[in-house]
Amino acid sequence: MTRKLNLRIWRGDSTDGGLKDVVVDVNEGEVVLDVIHRVQATQMGDLAVRWNCKAGKCGSCSMEINGKPRLACMTQVASFDEGETITVTPLRAFPIIKDLVTDVSFNYKKAMEIPAYEHPTELAPGEARMEQIDVERSQEFRKCIECFLCQDTCHVIRDHEENKPVFAGPRFFIRIAELDMHPLDRLKNRKRTAQEEHGLGMCNITKCCTEVCPEHIKITDNAIIPMKERVVDIKYDPARMFSGLLRREKRD
Amino acid sequence: MPQNLQKLKYDVVIVGAGGAGLRAAVEAREAGLRVAIICKSLFGKAHTVMAEGGAAASMGNANSNDNWMVHFRDTMRGGKFLNHYRMAELHAKESPDRIWELETWGALFDRTKEGKISQRNFGGHEYPRLAHVGDRTGLELIRTMQQKIVALQQKDGRETGDMESNLKVYAEFTVTDILKEDGKVAGVYGYWRENGDEILFEAPAVVIATGGVGKTFKITSNSWEGTGDGHALALKAGANLKDMEFLQFHPTGMVWPPSVRGILVTESVRGEGGVLTNNLGERFMFKYIPDVFKDKYATTEEEADRWYTDQDNNRRPPELLPRDEVARAINSEVKAGRGTEHGGVFLDVSKRIPADVIKKRLPSMWHQFYELAGVDITKEAMEVGPTCHYVMGGVDVEPDTAAAVGVPGLFAAGEVAGGMHGSNRLGGNSLSDLLVFGRRAGAAAADYVKANGAVTVSDATIERAAQRIEAPFKNEGGENAYSLHAELQEVTHNLVGIIRTGAEIKEAIAKIADIRARSQKVTVAGNRQFNPGFHLAFDLDNMLLVAESTAKSAILREESRGGHTRDDFPGMSDKWRQVNNISSFNGSEVVVVTRPLPEIPKELFDLFDIHELEKYMTPEEIAKGGSR
Numbered sequence: 047m048t049r050k051l052n053l054r055i056w057r058g059d060s061t062d063g064g065l066k067d068v069v070v071d072v073n074e075g076e077v078v079l080d081v082i083h084r085v086q087a088t089q090m091g092d093l094a095v096r097w098n099c100k101a102g103k104c105g106s107c108s109m110e111i112n113g114k115p116r117l118a119c120m121t122q123v124a125s126f127d128e129g130e131t132i133t134v135t136p137l138r139a140f141p142i143i144k145d146l147v148t149d150v151s152f153n154y155k156k157a158m159e160i161p162a163y164e165h166p167t168e169l170a171p172g173e174a175r176m177e178q179i180d181v182e183r184s185q186e187f188r189k190c191i192e193c194f195l196c197q198d199t200c201h202v203i204r205d206h207e208e209n210k211p212v213f214a215g216p217r218f219f220i221r222i223a224e225l226d227m228h229p230l231d232r233l234k235n236r237k238r239t240a241q242e243e244h245g246l247g248m249c250n251i252t253k254c255c256t257e258v259c260p261e262h263i264k265i266t267d268n269a270i271i272p273m274k275e276r277v278v279d280i281k282y283d284p285a286r287m288f289s290g291l292l293r294r295e296k297r298d
Numbered sequence: 299m300p301q302n303l304q305k306l307k308y309d310v311v312i313v314g315a316g317g318a319g320l321r322a323a324v325e326a327r328e329a330g331l332r333v334a335i336i337c338k339s340l341f342g343k344a345h346t347v348m349a350e351g352g353a354a355a356s357m358g359n360a361n362s363n364d365n366w367m368v369h370f371r372d373t374m375r376g377g378k379f380l381n382h383y384r385m386a387e388l389h390a391k392e393s394p395d396r397i398w399e400l401e402t403w404g405a406l407f408d409r410t411k412e413g414k415i416s417q418r419n420f421g422g423h424e425y426p427r428l429a430h431v432g433d434r435t436g437l438e439l440i441r442t443m444q445q446k447i448v449a450l451q452q453k454d455g456r457e458t459g460d461m462e463s464n465l466k467v468y469a470e471f472t473v474t475d476i477l478k479e480d481g482k483v484a485g486v487y488g489y490w491r492e493n494g495d496e497i498l499f500e501a502p503a504v505v506i507a508t509g510g511v512g513k514t515f516k517i518t519s520n521s522w523e524g525t526g527d528g529h530a531l532a533l534k535a536g537a538n539l540k541d542m543e544f545l546q547f548h549p550t551g552m553v554w555p556p557s558v559r560g561i562l563v564t565e566s567v568r569g570e571g572g573v574l575t576n577n578l579g580e581r582f583m584f585k586y587i588p589d590v591f592k593d594k595y596a597t598t599e600e601e602a603d604r605w606y607t608d609q610d611n612n613r614r615p616p617e618l619l620p621r622d623e624v625a626r627a628i629n630s631e632v633k634a635g636r637g638t639e640h641g642g643v644f645l646d647v648s649k650r651i652p653a654d655v656i657k658k659r660l661p662s663m664w665h666q667f668y669e670l671a672g673v674d675i676t677k678e679a680m681e682v683g684p685t686c687h688y689v690m691g692g693v694d695v696e697p698d699t700a701a702a703v704g705v706p707g708l709f710a711a712g713e714v715a716g717g718m719h720g721s722n723r724l725g726g727n728s729l730s731d732l733l734v735f736g737r738r739a740g741a742a743a744a745d746y747v748k749a750n751g752a753v754t755v756s757d758a759t760i761e762r763a764a765q766r767i768e769a770p771f772k773n774e775g776g777e778n779a780y781s782l783h784a785e786l787q788e789v790t791h792n793l794v795g796i797i798r799t800g801a802e803i804k805e806a807i808a809k810i811a812d813i814r815a816r817s818q819k820v821t822v823a824g825n826r827q828f829n830p831g832f833h834l835a836f837d838l839d840n841m842l843l844v845a846e847s848t849a850k851s852a853i854l855r856e857e858s859r860g861g862h863t864r865d866d867f868p869g870m871s872d873k874w875r876q877v878n879n880i881s882s883f884n885g886s887e888v889v890v891v892t893r894p895l896p897e898i899p900k901e902l903f904d905l906f907d908i909h910e911l912e913k914y915m916t917p918e919e920i921a922k923g924g925s926r
Contacts, residue, residue, distance in 0.1 A: 075555020075671075086831075093830070094830065100521065101561045104343045163403065165403070171398035177409060188406060188431070189437075
């Protein structure tokens with residue numbers, strides 16, 4: 047069953063742009079990305095959109111649909127009222143390259159700033175033993191498909207370019223939490239550096255990131271809040287503060 | 299030559315940032331070389347993320363009877379003895395080390411009760427063998443290696459002050475040519491997808507790790523990137539492709555709604571107990587157990603059901619036959635009118651496994667069906683049907699080094715390489731393949747560079763490469779790449795798809811040639827800035843060469859084996875088991891010739907039961923008992 051859909055697409059580049067209206071066919075069961083592809087193939091051959099797997103597994107087709115950060119491949123057209131105009135715009139937190147494609151290199155720079163996993167040197171390959179229950183905590187965060195919707199929606203950087211140098215964002219807080227909870231990781235001080243170097247303290251746990259996560263990772267509850275609590279324990283423990291004055295204690 | 303052409307010099311350039319490319323990059327960098335990784339998408343989005351079930355490695359954690367010899371046998375059997383024995387041997391021997399190594403880089407696989415890496419059952423594997431993380435194993439692999447790359451960059455940063463000094467990722471970049479000087483590899487040429495600016499990478503060694511060709515077909519599990527770039531680049535650089543007629547149609551892709559048609563439904567659904575039924579409610583796979591597998595699969599539902607709890611005393615359910623068998627069976631059921639409303643069959647886990655266990659073991663399947671099809675797989679059956687998933691054929695390589703035969707300095711690993719899987723790949727053998735041969739390609743490329751030194755690309759070579767990129771903008775009045783692509787997909791789907799006949803393949807060859815002629819004049823709208831129509835023009839060129847190679851190989855092979863089914867030649871033939879089809883490119887078209895398979899050495903030959911070999915080999919071959 048084919049019907050007509052009013053689609054409003056942001057077109058332009060870093061210098062100029064605006065919303066363009068198109069009318070496009072839509073079939074039963076289609077997602078927003080299908081409709082964008084149809085526009086591309088029939089009306090706007092040079093419409094830029096990023097996508098890959100079209101199955102919600104790669105996190106490429108991130109955009110804002112009626113103002114909400116979403117994956118276009120996982121957004122059913124049928125989830126909107128018939129007759130409603132669907133507006134698609136690029137992610138707001140990142141610089142525009144063209145049309146729906148933004149420059150997400152910020153995220154890759156931040157990824158390079160997070161200290162890597164450190165494997166225990168005494169454990170040869172194949173010797174690791176871990177309980178399922180212990181790996182599951184980190185596995186939740188390793189489900190992340192790096193769509194960067196959480197980064198896009200986070201108000202610390204969404205409209206505050208000035209915070210970007212000092213704020214890693216929710217995606218990398220769960221990366222730090224994942225390593226911090228990894229049963230074998232040997233690097234110390236991950237929580238403290240999260241606070242001191244990656245801007246954990248700037249998050250005021252409004253849970254916007256959790257709401258937009260297509261993998262339903264409990265970013266705030268399971269990663270950010272536990273880390274914040276531990277940071278408080280470490281940094282503001284009166285006994286530690288006192289003993290820290292007496293000697294440089296081993297941090298964690 | 300383009301103004302402001304950027305020229306970069308590296309030791310090794312890796313084309314493709316999926317599992318094989320990243321594993322090769324790690325190896326080459328750890329050997330001390332400067333490495334560039336090029337990918338068409340963003341870093342970490344490669345098709346490897348879609349791999350769900352797991353990575354096959356005979357660690358023996360779930361069943362201590364498992365070892366490399368059993369894995370080798372399963373792989374050869376699955377490939378119907380057309381595999382390169384040496385690749386299957388290396389793969390079976392080395393995959394456990396490759397998995398354990400990932401753990402030292404931070405990977406977190408699911409665990410057994412003893413705390414070891416858990417292993418799950420999969421089609422064609424005699425024992426539970428797949429290391430996995432729920433049903434998102436590919437994501438775990440790619441993320442682990444992506445993070446390993448970052449770890450190496452951080453190390454470089456500490457030593458040189460620049461994290462990208464010796465290992466850099468060039469994302470959203472299209473490679474249009476592999477460049478050669480004096481018959482040897484000298485680099486690659488291409489353009490940034492973002493702005494169309496061109497770059498010359500000068501490098502004595504190039505590793506191709508570009509994955510598959512699924513987008514040549516209409517219904518596929520592959521993402522847009524699977525356009526056979528590496529296959530075509532290698533062909534044009536003078537390498538050969540081997541056995542391109544063998545395509546794996548994964549038996550279970552989604553069939554409804556139409557927009558998700560082809561998206562994969564992991565084999566783990568069957569490994570965990572999912573059963574296939576037709577519209578009569580009949581569990582039909584029992585009718586389709588081929589003679590060569592008769593003694594390995596259960597013949598009654600009772601025995602098949604018992605297997606899930608007692609694998610030592612029962613044979614496995616026929617739902618777990620190799621993929622080619624299951625895909626053909628589903629195809630036959632649908633053709634006979636016993637399919638579902640949307641042209642598939644039913645796959646059901648809801649009656650066998652409790653809802654919470656399904657959500658735990660198959661989380662992304664639950665998610666995928668719930669969000670894309672409105673189906674709750676804990677309560678109802680899925681509708682599934684075959685989808686083009688994997689190409690067994692690929693670049694003809696030396697097994698030990700992954701070096702492309704005939705082109706010094708060129709290497710190929712992962713799906714783009716041929717030979718490892720014979721006529722049909724077992725599930726789980728792809729993730730381990732890309733680790734084993736990605737590593738070997740990276741190491742061999744490093745050795746090659748150390749032995750051969752730097753190269754320089756001539757201006758004339760650069761000029762030729764640059765002109766190719768300019769061409770689509772200069773054409774006027776030609777067709778658009780989208781419509782030609784759609785036309786090609788119809789041809790391959792209808793005429794060289796899952797079931798083939800000589801007459802249809804012949805028609806396909808003529809049609810592909812016609813589309814190829816028209817594609818030379820493709821016209822592109824707009825400018826070079828992030829222009830998908832422009833990008834598709836190059837992808838299309840690659841897909842057409844691949845399709846031509848597939849069709850021309852398929853018409854030669856007059857038998858049915860693995861991922862090549864000829865309705866006019868339904869059985870396996872002794873003659874065709876002993877040869878590979880070798881495609882080359884003469885500058886204007888693909889030419890296919892046959893070449894004898896290497897003989898299996900005696901020590902590997904002796905791993906098989908003679909009665910099993912009798913199903914595949916001639917009495918003369920058996921009497922000879924392998925080489926040496």
